[in-house]
Amino acid sequence: MKKYTNTGNKDTRSGFGAGLTELGQTNENVVALCADLIGSLKMDDFKKNHPERFFQMGIAEANMIGMAAGMTIGGKIPFTGTFANFSTGRVYDQIRQSVAYSDKNVKICASHAGLTLGEDGATHQILEDIGLMKMLPGMTVINTCDYNQTKAATIAIAEHHGPVYLRFGRPSVPNFTPENGEFKIGKAVLLNEGTDVTIIATGHLVWEALVAAEALEAKGISAEVINIHTIKPLDEEAILKSVAKTGCVVTAEEHNILGGLGESVARTLALNTPAPQEFVAVNDSFGESGTPAQLMDKYKLNNQAIVEAAEKVIKRK
Numbered sequence: 001m002k003k004y005t006n007t008g009n010k011d012t013r014s015g016f017g018a019g020l021t022e023l024g025q026t027n028e029n030v031v032a033l034c035a036d037l038i039g040s041l042k043m044d045d046f047k048k049n050h051p052e053r054f055f056q057m058g059i060a061e062a063n064m065i066g067m068a069a070g071m072t073i074g075g076k077i078p079f080t081g082t083f084a085n086f087s088t089g090r091v092y093d094q095i096r097q098s099v100a101y102s103d104k105n106v107k108i109c110a111s112h113a114g115l116t117l118g119e120d121g122a123t124h125q126i127l128e129d130i131g132l133m134k135m136l137p138g139m140t141v142i143n144t145c146d147y148n149q150t151k152a153a154t155i156a157i158a159e160h161h162g163p164v165y166l167r168f169g170r171p172s173v174p175n176f177t178p179e180n181g182e183f184k185i186g187k188a189v190l191l192n193e194g195t196d197v198t199i200i201a202t203g204h205l206v207w208e209a210l211v212a213a214e215a216l217e218a219k220g221i222s223a224e225v226i227n228i229h230t231i232k233p234l235d236e237e238a239i240l241k242s243v244a245k246t247g248c249v250v251t252a253e254e255h256n257i258l259g260g261l262g263e264s265v266a267r268t269l270a271l272n273t274p275a276p277q278e279f280v281a282v283n284d285s286f287g288e289s290g291t292p293a294q295l296m297d298k299y300k301l302n303n304q305a306i307v308e309a310a311e312k313v314i315k316r317k
Helices: 012-026 044-049 061-073 092-100 129-134 147-157 205-218 236-246 261-271 292-298 303-315
Strands: 030-034 054-056 077-083 107-111 140-143 164-167 189-192 197-201 223-227 230-232 249-256 277-282
Touching: 012 030, 012 044, 012 077, 012 107, 012 147, 030 044, 030 061, 044 054, 061 077, 061 092, 129 140, 129 164, 129 230, 129 249, 129 261, 140 147, 147 164, 189 205, 197 205, 197 236, 197 303, 205 223, 205 249, 205 303, 223 236, 230 261, 236 249, 236 261, 249 261, 249 303, 261 277, 277 303
Parallel strands: 030 054, 030 077, 077 107, 107 164, 140 164, 197 223, 197 249, 249 277
Antiparallel strands: 140 230, 189 223
8 A cells, every 4th residue: 555654743723824824925815813812723924924914803703703704795815713613613603694695705714623622621622513514505614634735725715715614623643645735625535545445534534544544454454545625515426436446435533423524425325326334433422621642542533443443344345
């Protein structure tokens, strides 16, 4: 199988900050709004270089979404920044009514998603945000896997007209995708070809899927690994092509098993070519306080869990 190299652990939120900084230099219509979390969202450089295009909203997320929607009327491309919990659950009504329903060109950028928020605990570890956002008509939903891909996605969504939810995280994770690589919204990335099982992963679980594929290879199992960075619109063609070859699939995500990537894949298979599927996800529960590593292990969001799911689903073929 193809080997991927971790060029050094980096946090995906810094990839967002780097992409936003570049957009500030190349697109004068890009504006940034932040709900009192400039440092956490890595928006410092944009604020420093373009103070006239940066708006500190304070702890007033609903107001931030409303103002962002209004700014699009004048041709601006607003990027809002706060934690994923506050970017979605706290302001769902404003997103639905003022952004999605009106097809406003707002980029909702959300850090500290999932269990890997860590020690802040269950109240901040949103695990249902992908489901909330993908259900909104016209909303594009993106969940990136590393620093490089997050930077590329941030730049790409500025050129996409329509509302976008961009989800990334807090901790440093392996950075393994190409620097300055092309990011195509709605197009899956085939990372490794295989014949026995398809592993479809998103976000922080993509690297774990690659590690799992190596472990499976050592056991004589050939795993195909697909990085689904865009959960909506879903690259159904790539999924169906792979599963037609392997005959079974494992989905892996740092999200509730209900409403996430796994359910989108299951729907695609059910409507086209049904196949056995196993889910690596949080099993309908809230998180808890702990380090990211402790939580990912406890809730079985790691390469070992993917290996076990792959071995199980192969037996179901």
